[in-house]
Amino acid sequence: MSRRSGILEFAVLGLLREAPMHGYELRKRLNTSLGIFRAFSYGTLYPCLKTLVANGWLIEEPGNAPEDALAASLAGRRAKIVYRLTAEGKEHFEELLSHTGPDSWEDEHFAARFAFFGQTEREVRMRVLEGRRSRLEERLEKMRASLARTRERLDDYTLELQRHGMESVEREVRWLNELIESERAGRDQRSSSESTAQQDNTPGATGGLPRHKGAESSGGTPPDDSTPPDPSDDPAK
Amino acid sequence: MSRRSGILEFAVLGLLREAPMHGYELRKRLNTSLGIFRAFSYGTLYPCLKTLVANGWLIEEPGNAPEDALAASLAGRRAKIVYRLTAEGKEHFEELLSHTGPDSWEDEHFAARFAFFGQTEREVRMRVLEGRRSRLEERLEKMRASLARTRERLDDYTLELQRHGMESVEREVRWLNELIESERAGRDQRSSSESTAQQDNTPGATGGLPRHKGAESSGGTPPDDSTPPDPSDDPAK
DNA sequence: ACTAGCATGTAACCAGTTACATGATTAA
DNA sequence: TTAATCATGTAACTGGTTACATGCTAGT
Structure with missing residues (x-):
């Protein structure tokens, strides 16, 4: 299960870059x-946050709501911890963002x-x-x-399964083609207006994605599993 | 990672039901x-085979090739082990086949x-x-x-990811609809001819799957990962 | 003779989950 | 007052991989 935690780290950094948050x-x-990745449990998340703090990429702050700050100052009160990205954290994230190893193409x-x-x-x-x-x-x-090798030995259902699997992959390829296409178009079209973006907290202009009709569906790889009914999330029983 | 080994057990039993094989x-x-499930390593497979043998569902036999049998009879020769399904194993597999718990709908x-x-x-x-x-x-x-809850807070890319994900799921639903449809059609059409099937080792008639043009693509859930370059498979390095 | 693939196994390791412990806050 | 949800943590477990050890067999 190689480096799934790397994904967590990356995503945490990325989310905190947009705004400080608690675990x-x-x-x-x-x-x-x-909702892409299958959920991590708290047993993974909190330790991960700890190490990110240890690396100096995050700092823990008392919850920013005034009552929290007040309450936290009192005896052994367990306060909410808000994590904020440090300058080094931001730098590190940017570093990660610019990396494009073969890992980056995995599901x-x-x-x-x-x-x-x-x-x-x-x-x-683009890369x-x-x-x-x-x-x-x-x-x-x-x-x-x-x-091709095994076609004749397989029964209809196995074949159908195979077929549907391949079709799914082909479909994702077409999706990528569209995206690449529109990235390219974006570059040509608006090569000048680049600097106008960057308002808010969203750097790197979004440059026209392929327009899809309704606000319907979609996501990278169909989630491995829809939010496994995490017991830590659902303390019932 | 609940009960992935259950899948292995099931698949092993199912494959051995068709023909004896070695690990x-x-x-x-x-x-x-x-090619559906992401591969299990030998470190998982062999121990699993052991427990299946221990349960009396499989028996280990020396490889059936004549030279093997000969060679195996000689001093400490390490022979190929062919696993064969026992009667109890077959029974157990049939049992598993008929179960339809909520687990069965997971990816x-x-x-x-x-x-x-x-x-x-x-x-x-059908179930x-x-x-x-x-x-x-x-x-x-x-x-x-x-x-719906988060739409406005999300940037175009996140939205697009979401969209594509949903579309994938919708697509699988359509696929299932077709399959269910043709299962139903199969039942109506050939309600009598049932007993003619059951030749070979393939019980349970295949009754017309939806016909797809070429011998193109397809498979349940796009594999979690294409055969991770398993080192045990690829002893290079 | 040598390499590549066939074939079987196992012990050490590890990522991530489960289950649990704790307590605050809000809504019924 | 109770239940639900928010919120943070950790120790124990476990499923499964990695890395290693062993040796046969076929092709070059």
Whole structure:
């Protein structure tokens, strides 16, 4: 289960970059807003936050609500802890953002990267999208090969399963094509207006994504599992 | 990572039901023919085979190739071990085949179930397909809800990710609809001819799947990860 | 003779979950 | 006052991988 925690680190840094938050909220955002990755438990999240603090990338602050600050000053009160990104943390995150190793094209990793495309340079976005695409194309190649090899030995259902799997991958490739296409178009179109973006906390202009009709569906890789009914989340029983 | 080993057990039993095999081959089939689940390492497979043997569901036999049998009879020769399903093993597998708990609609579990639909009773197939569908519909509901809640706070890329994710799920629902549809059609059409099936080792008639043009793509849930470059598979380095 | 792939195994390790402990706050 | 949800933590466990050890067999 290689380096899934790396994804957590990345996502935490990314979310905190937008605004300071406490652990609990962080976790919610991790499942919902970026509902991509299958949820991490608190048993993973809190220790992770600890190490990020130890690295100097975050600092713990008492909750900012006035009553909290007050209450926290009193005897052994357990206060909410708000995590804020430090300058080094921000720097580190930017560093991570600009990296584009083969890892970045792997399913969950890719989803995490994509989720922060809003703060990613256009050329990095391109590299990630293209990397992902060729990763999927390799995959397709393997699938096709293995299918060709075994086709006749397989029963209809197995075949159908295979078919549907390949189709899913092909579909993601088409999606990536569209995205790459519109990234390219974006570069041509608005090569000048670049500096006008960057308002709010969303650096790196969003430059026209392919327009889809309604506000319907979609997400990188279909979640491994919809929010596994995490017991820490659901203290019932 | 609940009960992934249960999937292994199930798949091993299912594969051995078709024909006896040794561990190495078993693993290959697990990744390729049923390329659905992300591969298990030998470190998982062999111990699993051991427990299946201990349960009396499998027996170990010396490789059936004549030279093997000969060689094995000689001093401390390490022979290939071929695993064969016992009567109890077969019974147990049939038992598993007929179970349809909520587990069966989970991603990897479902894929495993589907891969053995060829040996599954039609009504069980229906239950599994329908269960899976409603599982996905729940998922969609949650996604839609969370999207509605957070829509305005999200940037274009996050939104696009969400959209694509939902679309993937919707697509799988449509796929299930087709399958359910054709299962139903199959029942009506050929309600009499049932007994003619059951030749070979493939019980439970295959009754017309939806016909797809070429021999293109497809598979349950897009694999978590294409065969992680398992070092035990690839002793290079 | 050598490499690559076939084949079986295991012990050490590790990431991440489970289950638990604790307590505050808010709504019924 | 109770239940639910917010909120933070940790120790124990465990599923599964990694890395290693061993040796056969076929092709070059």
